[in-house]
């Protein structure tokens with residue numbers, strides 16, 4: 654029997670026009686979820702919504718949202734709640750990746766990466782707390798193996814993702830008595846615009862290599878669909894006893 658873990662659940666997913674967010678949206682829709690797709694790329698999110706309606710007969714609404722803008726983050730939650738007046742799962746997935754030598758990383762680069770990848774999540778969760786409290790909902794945020802291990806030529810990115818992990822664990826503790834779960838997923842390298850779209854850094858030290866997946870039958874770089882099941886699991890009631898977890902999904906890229 655097909656899984657229907659998201660029947661009657663409203664799921665808000667940021668960064669859902671492409672890549673990991675798109676794959677996760679399709680997976681949750683296939684399991685009966687009602688989606689709200691928030692992205693800077695509104696046309697892309699609308700296309701995902703149309704695919705959901707066509708392939709699964711489900712409801713999905715797209716809303717414009719810029720994670721770099723505090724007002725937009727807070728307004729986005731109000732707009733999302735206007736659709737169904739409830740929120741069961743919030744998936745904070747929008748993110749950007751900038752690569753450069755640390756010495757050439759400007760304060761502006763640093764601030765933008767932190768704003769999009771971390772500070773937006775503070776504003777979103779803060780604004781969504783009353784709705785999450787009412788539904789005893791849950792939050793899944795996209796971190797990265799970079800947030801656990803660090804990564805050369807992307808210190809701001811790694812710092813932002815380490816922040817996502819710390820925020821997740823802190824809120825899991827603080828809101829456990831309210832019944833709200835908080836978890837994070839740490840993807841390794843995944844075949845998306847963000848994961849493979851950037852040119853190598855000039856004069857990159859060749860001794861600092863990208864670590865490929867070691868998993869039998871898998872390509873060296875993961876596919877967005879390899880991640881979707883992990884997000885769906887954590888957002889579902891199958892994970893009702895899971896909070897404060899950081900799930901690494903990297904095809905054994907970082908072990909060993």
Ligand SMILES: NC(=O)c1ccc[n+]([C@@H]2O[C@H](COP(=O)([O-])OP(=O)(O)OC[C@H]3O[C@@H](n4cnc5c(N)ncnc54)[C@H](O)[C@@H]3O)[C@@H](O)[C@H]2O)c1
Nearest residue numbers: 668670671672673693719720747748797842843845847848
């Ligand atoms: N691809 C990888 O190798 C990898 C590895 C670890 C973590 N991640 C994380 O996974 C998440 C998804 O990335 P992806 O690989 O699917 O990349 P992607 O570029 O395919 O998708 C990112 C999505 O976020 C949206 N977005 C970007 N900036 C935004 C903003 N300011 N406001 C609103 N939306 C914005 C984009 O429009 C896009 O739809 C990110 O948080 C990323 O850091 C990716």
